[in-house]
Amino acid sequence: MTAPRLHVHKLRAGFGGKEVLHDLELEIAAGTVTAIIGPSGCGKSTFIRTLNRMHELVGGAWVKGRVLLDEQDLYASDVDPVLLRRRVGMVFQKPNPFPSMSIRDNVVAGLRLTGTLSRGQTEAIAERALRQAALWDEVKDRLDDPGAALSGGQQQRLCIARALAVDPQVLLMDEPCSALDPIATARIEDLIHSLRGRYTIVLVTHSMQQAARVSERTAFLLRGELVEVDDTRKIFTKPNDRRTEDYITGRFG
């Protein structure tokens, strides 16, 4: 068996004196979609933010344990979080296109921000990323319009295109549909399907239906503890842990 793309080992994290995540242990294979489910406040967002070292940007935040990306510890002292985030991209709850930029400039913003955009590449990269994000046909005639002029669902796909344009290996999605209507949500879910295989996707969601629809593996977090991780079908049909069963059958959360 090959090494997992991401290997979370004895991961603990928190803010100040409060520990939010307790001893998480998780392996994520390359090219798979893994859903993280659990009730509000269980540490889903904190967990996903430890995977690209965004967690530590908040004052007082701390992390212990290890997160390996292709067997390299993200928290080793010589790892530059800025370089790491080019390999582990992220999409947020609320679409956050850059308001002062056009659609095209939003897509290539990552390359421009990192100084890796060479002249003449812009059009090709923008088209490729927008096609991958299933947004090309809707915006190809108005690439100079401001990104903020798009609908919420389109903005979120623009943010996905923006993340894909820097060619990451892992894509973290923190409740990417929580601000979207059902139709826009369905399009994002289709998109996640089409990205599987090429990208390793970690999806935080509060919607169990969404986890069931798009993921191959599901991890259930409860009060900062990883209760169970297994194939999605198994989690939703025959969970091992009583607490998982209570949660997915709607007895709490």
Added chain:
Amino acid sequence: MSDSPRPLTGAPPLGERLIEAALAGCAAISLLTSAAIVLVLAQETFAFFHAVPITSFLFDTEWTPLFERARFGIWPLVCGTALTSAVALLVAGPLGVLAAIYLAEFATPRARDRLKPMIEVLAGIPTLVYGYFALRVVTPCLALVIPDLQGFNALSAGLVMGLMILPTVCSLGEDALHAVPQTLREGAVALGAGRLATLFLIVVPAARSGLLAALTLGLSRALGETMIVAIAAGQQAHLTLDPRSPVETMSAYIVQISLGDAAAGTVAYRTIFAVGAALFALTFATNALAQRWIAAARRVG
């Protein structure tokens, strides 16, 4: 609970109506004051243009209303105001914006809490003190490096005026940067952007309107500033853009005449209203521009 019907109609109590009227009265005072000022200004300005054709006001290049052969071209005064304000903006613009960036993005909360009041102290210094600081300290110091500098000059008045408006620019600029949503910074950082790239390619452009508004409000304070320029820039209306030479600003001219012995009702006396009206139009236009930018900034945020 009893089921007897309770009335749904009736006037509000008298006390409530009285308080409302008192509050409206307070709000009306400032409105009435502005209206009265505009009225007086308009009246005297009208009387002035009755004696002096508006064409010579706008197209003459000399301003010598007290001379035997009086000339009434406004441009030397406008030039003096523009020159000193431009120097002030050249000081307060870069310094204020960079200080705002430091305070908003780099300073620890503790450092910010200490530095901000210190910068704001600058706003509390009487402009008279600034004026003499410019005349007695800045001008002699500058004279050491600029030999042609005259005793009264636009340069040192403008420099000191820049210090005076620095707190305005810095404080409003910091507010503008602070108002940029955290989600935008996170979006940039998640793409692998470093701190400076995030700051200059994402945060500053997003705060652009607010920063421009900060600069414009600083500018409009500089345009109307009187004491510093009256003391340190001189009182000779020259049509010049040389900051080393003395200039007279619109505000300084008004002070000069109103402290002098021009009799009420004479043309010389009425010039101050015409100049005042022109200055009012200038600052009003600047403020209106700033308001538009602030509104635009709110839409983005």
